[in-house]
Amino acid sequence: xxxxxxxxxxxxxxxxxxxxxxxxxxxxxxxxxxxxxxxxxxxxxxxxxxxxxxxxxxxxxxxxxxxxxxxxxxxxxxxxxxxxxxxxxxxxxxxxxxxxxxxxxxxxxx
Amino acid sequence: xxxxxxxxxxxxxxxxxxxxxxxxxxxxxxxxxxxxxxxxxxxxxxxxxxxxxxxxxxxxxxxxxxxxxxxxxxxxxxxxxxxxxxxxxxxxxxxxxxxxxxxxxxxxxxxxxxx
Numbered sequence: 001x002x003x004x005x006x007x008x009x010x011x012x013x014x015x016x017x018x019x020x021x022x023x024x025x026x027x028x029x030x031x032x033x034x035x036x037x038x039x040x041x042x043x044x045x046x047x048x049x050x051x052x053x054x055x056x057x058x059x060x061x062x063x064x065x066x067x068x069x070x071x072x073x074x075x076x077x078x079x080x081x082x083x084x085x086x087x088x089x090x091x092x093x094x095x096x097x098x099x100x101x102x103x104x105x106x107x108x109x110x
Numbered sequence: 111x112x113x114x115x116x117x118x119x120x121x122x123x124x125x126x127x128x129x130x131x132x133x134x135x136x137x138x139x140x141x142x143x144x145x146x147x148x149x150x151x152x153x154x155x156x157x158x159x160x161x162x163x164x165x166x167x168x169x170x171x172x173x174x175x176x177x178x179x180x181x182x183x184x185x186x187x188x189x190x191x192x193x194x195x196x197x198x199x200x201x202x203x204x205x206x207x208x209x210x211x212x213x214x215x216x217x218x219x220x221x222x223x224x225x
Contacts, residue, residue, distance in 0.1 A: 036216075043114070043201060044153070044216040089153060096141070097166060098214060100153040 002027040006090045006101035013080055013108050021075040021104045023064075023090035031092040033057075033066055033073040038087045038103070047075075047088070080108045112136045114217035116202050122223045123192055131187045131220045133202030142185045143203040143214060144177065146170070153201065159185065192224045 007022040025033065035047040035057070048057030053068035062077045073090060085108045090101040115134045123129050135142055144156040158165040159177050176188045185204075189196055199221050203214040 041218070043116075043218040044203075046213050046215075049213075091153075095166065096158055097143070097155040097168075098145070098153075099155065100145075102152045 002031065002092060002094045002099050004090050004092055004099055004101040006088075006104055008102070009087075009105040011104060011106045013106070015082055015108055015110050016079045017108075019075070019077040019080045019084075019106065021088055021090075021106070023073045023075065023101060025071050025073065025090075025092050027071075027092060027094070030068065031094060033064070034091045034093070034098065035062070035064055035073070035075050036089040036091060036100075038089065040086070044089065080106070082108045082110055084108050114202055114204055114215050116200075116217040116220050118220060119218065120221045120223070122225065125194055125224055126191050129189050129192055129222065131189075131200050131202075131222070133185045133187070133204075133217055134183050135185055135202065135204030136206075136215055137183070139204035139206050139215070141165075141205045141214075142177075142179070143205075144187050145201045145203065145216075146198040147201070147219075148195075148198045156187075156200075189222075192222075194224050197222055197224045 003026045032051045034049045036044040037047045048059040050057040050066035056065045064073050064075045087103045087105045089103045091098045117132045142159040147153045157167040157171045174190045178186050199219045201219045202217045205214045
């Protein structure tokens with residue numbers, strides 16, 4: 001079945017560092033892809049999405065490009081802030097349900 | 111901004127007891143979901159619900175689980191006889207009328223601890 005694999009954390013960075021969190025997927029078709037973020041004590045919030053190949057999703061300085069040839073949807077941010085500390089989940093849409101990766105915890109220190 | 115709410119935030123129960131987890135989806139949403147996350151593992155789909163019936167369920171969602179929309183606002187997940195392995199964070203989600211790629215909005219979760 002469809003699945004999502006993302007890099008294990010925690011990822012520890014200093015403020016203003018460059019962030020990459022890798023995500024690859026396995027799917028029979030071309031699903032929509034998502035990044036969700038979970039701040040401490042809160043639910044999952046949609047960060048960005050892409051619905052077809054070569055689409056770039058972006059929000060709050062984060063970006064991810066739907067790469068069909070490498071089946072990837074890596075999350076990037078040029079300059080992280082302490083407030084970006086959270087758990088990030090890569091996901092794909094299979095019919096009407098989301099299939100998530102294991103989540104990557106990001107810790108940003110001043 | 112409208113949001114999905116869940117109660118309680120933390121539920122502790124004895125093995126074999128019944129629990130009901132409650133969710134209030136966003137008011138004009140029509141599609142409802144439950145997911146769970148066992149500590150340290152990935153978020154897993156349990157069930158989707160539309161027009162007062164289950165649309166899809168995972169193999170996790172066995173006969174011990176049921177969902178209900180008892181009135182116009184609540185969406186509940188019942189576990190009839192809890193097991194230790196049911197301990198997890200349970201997330202409710204809802205989405206509006208548009209296509210399946212429309213955003214699912216998640217609640218903050220209920221942490222269920224089965225002793």
